[in-house]
Each structure stands twice: as C-alpha cells, then as structure tokens.
Amino acid sequence: MASPAIPQFNGTLGKIYDWVDERAGISEIMHELLDEPIPGGTKYAYAFGSALIFIFALQSITGVFLAMYYVPSAEDAHKSVEYIMKEVPFGAFMRGMHHYGSSAMVIMVVLHILQIVIWGAYKQKRELLWLVGAGLFQLVLAFSLSGYLLPWDMKAYYGTVVTVGIASEVPIFGDMIKRVIIGGTEMGTITISRFFMVHVFLLPALTAGGIAAHLYLFRKAQPAGPFNMTEQEALFKVEPFWPGQVFKDAVFSLVVFAILAYLSWSTLAPLEPKADPSQTQYVARPEWYFLFLFQLLKYFPGSTAIIGSLVIPGLVMAIITFLPFLDRNPERHPLKRPFIMLGTLALLVAIGALHLLAKRDDAQNFAAQIKAQEEEGALFLREPFEPKDTSRKALVAAAPAPEAFIKNCAVCHGENGEGGPAGPKLVGIAKKENRGKEDIAGLIENPSAYGASKMPPMPQVSATDRVAIAEWVHGLK
C-alpha cells in the first residue's frame, strides 16, 4: 500500500515494524485514518472539531486525576476540593485546567457549529452526522451542569438549586423530575453522588461513543470542502489529512493548550466557602455561558415562567437539532442563504444582548454583593488549609458556650456562633486576620476599633467574661 502517511523504516527497525504490522495491521489503520482526502485543501477553519477532541481528552485526563482526591459527599466534597486547591502539588493547576477547559469546550463547540453552519456543511446526506453532533452538543452542556455542583460551594449549591427548580417547571411531571434529579427533597450527598456518577461515568461513556459515531459518519459522508468551489474544482485541489490538516489541528490545539495552561497557572479556579443553605444574601449566578438563559427567565414572571426557561430554549434547541431537515436547500454559499445566515446572526445577537443585559442588571443592582462574594471567595482561597477535625479529641474539646455568650451574643450570632440574621458566623473566625483571642476580647468592648463597626459595643460584659467568650469563640471550628 503506497501511502505517504505510512512510515518507511529500513534495517532492523523495518523488520520489527513489518513483524508488528503483519499482525496488528498498523499500515491499514494509518491509511484509513490519515490519508483521508480533503477536497479543496487543508484549512485552519477545519480545526475546531479536532480541538474539541483534544479538549475532551484534556478534560478526561485532568478529570480522572481529580477523582483521585475528590469525594462525592456533602460532608467531604468541598473539603476535598479545598485540599486539591491548597495542599496537593499542582492541585490548583489541575483543577484550573479542568475548570477553564469546561469553558473552552463550550466555546469550541459553538465555533464548530458556526463553522459548519456558515460552510453549509450539514447538507447533502449529512443529517445523521449533524444529529449525532447535536447530541454531543447537548452532552457538553450536561457535563457543564453536572460538574458545576461537584465542588459544593455556595455557587455550586445555589446554581443547582435554580437548575433543578427549572426542571420542576415541566408540567405534571415537574416535581417528580426534580425529586429524581436530586434524589429526594433535600439536596445533599445523594444529589452529589448522582451528579458525580453522571459526570464521570455516564456522560464520558456517551460522549466517547458519540464521538466515535460522529467521526465514522464524517468519514462516510466525506468532508464537504469549501463552499465557493464546485465539486470538480475541490477535487482538483485535494490534499490528504496527513500531514497538512494534522499539523494545522496540532497548532490550533497547542494555542488552546497554552491559553488554558496560562489561565490555570495565573488565575486560581474559583472556590467559595462551603454551601450554606441558610445564607439569604447570596446572589446566585450560573456559569458565564448560561448567563443569557438566566436573563431570559426574568422576562417571564409567574405562571409564564416556563416560556423563558423551557419553551424558548427548547424550541431553539429543536431547530438547531433538526436544521438539516428544515433547510433542504442544496446551496452552500453563505451569501446565497440569507435566511439561515440572518437567523444565526439574530440568535447570536440575542444571546449576546441577553448576556450584556444580565451583566448590566447585576452591575446596577447587585454590584456590592457580587463583589463581596468574589472577595469572600478570594479570601477563602488565600486562607491556609485547615483539616477537618473528626478526632475524638476535637469532639471532647467542643465545649458548650459560656453563659455570658448566651446572654449577650447569641441573639445575633446564634447559640453556637453559627451566625444569625443580624450577626456574622463566628465559627472559624480565628483563621481571619487580626482575630486572636485578645483581639476578640477587645472587639467585644470596642467593636469599631477592630473593624466591626456594625456591632454595638458591649459595656455590660465584664472583663473576665470577655476573656471567657474570646477563649471559646476563638476555638470554634
């Protein structure tokens, strides 16, 4: 088989190659995989699909290794992610790659779809290829939704509360669907465990199978080639997949990799404090690429909510999925398909506009709270790692609150320092700056001197009680 993609070896290496080739059929596979003719020649515009496979591989590798430390339970999920971020060598980098990789996946899938739409490359008996692709697109979104919950921090918790809330808007079966998704009526370990299983076993298996089917159907249909050449012209300029297209794909993937590695290295993937269902001030926002959907919900109040949450997105997704059946026009040149091009543009503009409106709305109404949340998240990531103490010593050490605390402080801070409507949580306060035992005792007497200007001074608490309270509060974990 004379093929430029098949390596030619001489001497002993050649003999070894021949021996293996006769048994494993390497040459045949290489020929099938690499000598695929590309009508019209190789192009960077065709690199998005390969880049998607590359990012999927990156996500799989980083994901598999993250699972080495991650524990899917309400008790441990957040702590194990914090451990990855703060204690495991290259943990922040690995989670960063996975975190930013998920955004890269969504961006790339959109670019891939846009390229196919602009090129009209879904036409001419490519319906099945497109359908499998649409399925893969939805799997990418499912990956994103299921992975979002796993760190079990504030944004994971509230983001998922909203998502399952939307699922419950489905008529008749809504509540049932919601219960099945979260595994009962309360979000907790069972919920995390389901999302974890879906995220790391079910979706990867479906995606791998989907990619295989997509590639097979792609090879079967053959590349569509440029939209501005006739089939004869394109065949005249044919180039094989190897090495021209492989090289372009590799260069493009390298750029993607470099950007992801730089981001992971320079900017910590966010991790907020552990999910706290009692927190009432938290402003929950989805991941940036779902922000437009979130904005859409605002325009459909009350009983019309389902229009914004399920009907419109569902219709758009249905149109995308069945595009090759809806658009039977064989013309491929984008300028001769004004309806499809303008429709695509309108969709992109609508998504962009909704995104900007969501941003503007947040900047006008929630800027302070969102900034405070970001700062709290950043502070949390800077705090030194404190292991979860389940030792018997710690159980013994958890002494009851002193009487003076119950009398003077518990009204606002809660009986166990867990925080209340008027006072912040005191548990773990010793980890914050300037909150030693003496600082706490001093703060009780003169809060504003210690930056707690919202708290009233407590002159009625005696010096001895102040020390006792400070001692106890400082030990709260």
Add this chain to the structure above:
Amino acid sequence: MSELSEVDKTKRLFMGLGSIVIGAGIGGALAYPIFQFAVGNALKASESGDDKNWIELGSVSEFKEGEPTAKKITIEVRDGWVKSSSDETVWVVKKGNDFLTFTATCPHLGCKVNWIPERGEYFCPCHNSAFEPTGEKKPGAASARGLDTLEYRVADGKLEVVFQKFKNLLPTKEVFS
C-alpha cells in the same frame, strides 16, 4: 499523490515532524504536573516533628508481673483533609520496675501479632512468625527482626508510650514516617 516535488516533500516532512513535536510537547508539559499531582503528599515528611507525643496506657499498678497485656490506644492521624482518630494495640509486659512495650504490628509484612498463652509466644497468623515473650523472634519466623519496642516512661504513676510505626522487613528497627 505518488509524484511529490522536492518542495512538497520538505513541507510534508516539516508538518509531519511538527505535529509529532507539538503532540509530544503537550504530553510532556502535562506529564510533570500530573505525576506530581498523583504522587500528592505521599512522600511528604509527617508534620509531627520531633515532639514526642506521650500516650497514656494506664496506671502502673494495673499491670501484672510478666503477663502480656493488650492495651488499646487512640492515636491522631492526618488522613488527607481529615484529622481523625484511629485505634492501635500495644502489648505491655511488666518486668519488676521496668516494662516491655511492643507495638502489635508484625515487623514482617504488617499483620497484627497476638499473645498465645498456651504456647507462651506472640504469634503472627499471616506467615507464622512466632516471638518470645521478650519480643525476640523465634527460629523459623518469617520476620527478619523481633517485635518493635516503643519508648516508654512512667509519669505520676502512669505508664506512657510514644507510638510509632516502623519499616517492614528490615533486620533492624527504623521509623517509618
């Protein structure tokens, strides 16, 4: 495709090698962080430092002369992101004013040894290592050394030990930490 010009051949070679170099480069750039991540903190020295952590076994008067007694102790272990408690057994034998304090872990491959009063020996059921009441290994034992003794002291009439783990298999006792 059979008649490639020299220019095309060079270009193809460049692109082919370029693809391989990029692939290898990305693989290499990922391999190091992944390796470090996977090893994790497994090779990090434990945090306890040089401070001896004395664990109380009970009042000196509890122990009967020459009779091996199993004492359960609770040690603090750091298990990844969790600080937790774990139970271990220490064998204690009173010898006049002195004590023999052994860890119950067999120095061979780490199973637990039990005291068999009828035979007057400590016995490890995994690979039939038997040890004298003094802790020395009996002939034919799979273990390369006798039972590992733990440092002890008597403070305020209480017997205390420092619990440690030791390396397997070696003929001499070496701390594993």
